[in-house]
Amino acid sequence: MFIKKELKDNLCIIRVDREEALNAMNPTVLHELYDNISSSINDKNIGAIIITGSGEKAFIAGADIKLMEKLDKKGGREFGALGQKVTNLIEESSKPVIAAINGFALGGGCEIALACHLRFASKNAKFGQPEVKLGLIPGWGGTQRLPKIVGKGNAIELIIGGHIIDSNEALRIGLVNKVFEQDKLLDESISFAKIIGANGPFAVSQSLKCINDSSNYSLIEGLKKEVEQFSDLFGSQETNEGLKAFVEKRKANFRQ
Ligand code: CAA
Numbered sequence: 001m002f003i004k005k006e007l008k009d010n011l012c013i014i015r016v017d018r019e020e021a022l023n024a025m026n027p028t029v030l031h032e033l034y035d036n037i038s039s040s041i042n043d044k045n046i047g048a049i050i051i052t053g054s055g056e057k058a059f060i061a062g063a064d065i066k067l068m069e070k071l072d073k074k075g076g077r078e079f080g081a082l083g084q085k086v087t088n089l090i091e092e093s094s095k096p097v098i099a100a101i102n103g104f105a106l107g108g109g110c111e112i113a114l115a116c117h118l119r120f121a122s123k124n125a126k127f128g129q130p131e132v133k134l135g136l137i138p139g140w141g142g143t144q145r146l147p148k149i150v151g152k153g154n155a156i157e158l159i160i161g162g163h164i165i166d167s168n169e170a171l172r173i174g175l176v177n178k179v180f181e182q183d184k185l186l187d188e189s190i191s192f193a194k195i196i197g198a199n200g201p202f203a204v205s206q207s208l209k210c211i212n213d214s215s216n217y218s219l220i221e222g223l224k225k226e227v228e229q230f231s232d233l234f235g236s237q238e239t240n241e242g243l244k245a246f247v248e249k250r251k252a253n254f255r256q
Contacts, residue, residue, distance in 0.1 A: 060109030083140030
């Protein structure tokens with residue numbers, strides 16, 4: 001078992017637990033991660049998911065290089081597709097997914113973080129897409145998601161430079177949302193997940209969907225989808241409660 005799953009109130013903390021290899025991911029780890037995320041998304045008692053790594057050194061140090069050394073083209077395609085299946089599941093999750101990046105987030109580890117909706121990092125975290133140093137390119141979504149998050153210029157610099165950056169630089173270029181002391185990272189991630197958890201759950205998931213879908217639509221199409229989604233919410237129990245609570249000068253209770 002390479003994944004530890006912990007429930008805290010209505011949050012699920014999923015920990016990649018392969019500390020001896022800095023949480024590097026082979027197919028078994030990827031399958032286990034997929035299954036745990038998938039079951040958390042489908043669990044109606046879970047409102048948000050936090051992904052982190054075991055130990056104090058690494059979030060995920062990437063795809064397993066020792067395994068990749070033995071792959072041929074077919075194996076490479078299967079391994080890439082499996083990693084993309086996991087990153088797509090994370091990005092398309094209807095529940096918010098926060099990466100609590102507690103150390104090295106390199107290669108596939110950075111790509112797992114990029115697929116998450118929010119990235120919180122500890123001060124000691126390090127980021128990079130060092131694939132070119134191995135004669136590879138990012139294969140789990142890095143060439144597609146990184147430019148959307150940090151801009152094309154910063155993404156090109158990171159991907160073809162292959163160098164590692166620290167959490168301050170990651171914050172400066174917008175790769176992470178916030179940086180915390182290492183011993184505060186998980187608590188701060190949990191606090192933020194609770195803030196999200198108090199908001200309208202359907203409004204949160206529909207916001208994520210509209211933002212994700214914006215990559216697939218022109219501005220005009222995206223705006224059309226947004227207004228459809230916006231208007232669909234009126235009359236729903238959740239929206240009625242949110243609007244009524246404001247008018248009645250009380251806090252909305254979306255979980256009644
Ligand atoms: N795959 C397999 N094993 C890994 C690993 C990886 N990605 N990263 C670290 N390990 C293993 C090391 O081999 C070592 O195990 P052994 O002692 O049994 O050999 C153990 O983890 C500890 O690592 P180090 O001794 O290297 O620790 P360090 O503190 O000296 O260095 C590090 C840390 C800079 C992260 C270094 O381990 C490193 O460079 N790792 C590789 C990072 C990398 O290139 N990741 C990208 C992989 S390619 C990819 O992910 C493709 C993709 O897009 C999907």
